[in-house]
Amino acid sequence: DSGVTQTPKHLITATGQRVTLRCSPRSGDLSVYWYQQSLDQGLQFLIQYYNGEERAKGNILERFSAQQFPDLHSELNLSSLELGDSALYFCASSPSQGVGELFFGEGSRLTVL
């Protein structure tokens, strides 16, 4: 158990809908990262927050947005969902702003029908 908690574990929804994925980092970790893992692709970096502020952005679509709250939990919002958005979405945390070892949650598996 990494100490990073993600909910929901599984989510099935329809195209055009909007979902919110939630992540609680390890106690004391200030950085939260979101990654997307599709069937035949590696982990694609989406976005990073540090202590409530956005610090780095990867290949995150405009239909996706995220935020980190004062209690350090983070949410990833996915809207106007398409079939291709079906994937495993991972949240990871680390103690500092600079990336070293990341601690990953179990992931949220999103299926868009």
Added chain:
Amino acid sequence: EDKVVQSPLSLVVHEGDTVTLNCSYEVTNFRSLLWYKQEKKAPTFLFMLTSSGIEKKSGRLSSILDKKELFSILNITATQTGDSAIYLCAVLIQGAQKLVFGQGTRLTINP
């Protein structure tokens, strides 16, 4: 564009065999290279390598980095069925605050 390429993509061996997984990279500003093991869900950290030529070892797993040739290898000796997993290589980009992952190597150990 920063790129991390792993090979092979898939590998099937028998228990007791030794395997070598490869990771090459082309990135703008290298800081360090990390290896992760992904079994059912969450990737778990194995090694972080920053300096060339210094082997990191943990039990039957070891890894080394060559910053001149831009690659790393992960060795697993005396493999066990529990080693079956996807092994992910990632490169930390200096200043960019992100890890760039390779596609992973799916390793299957048959009894």
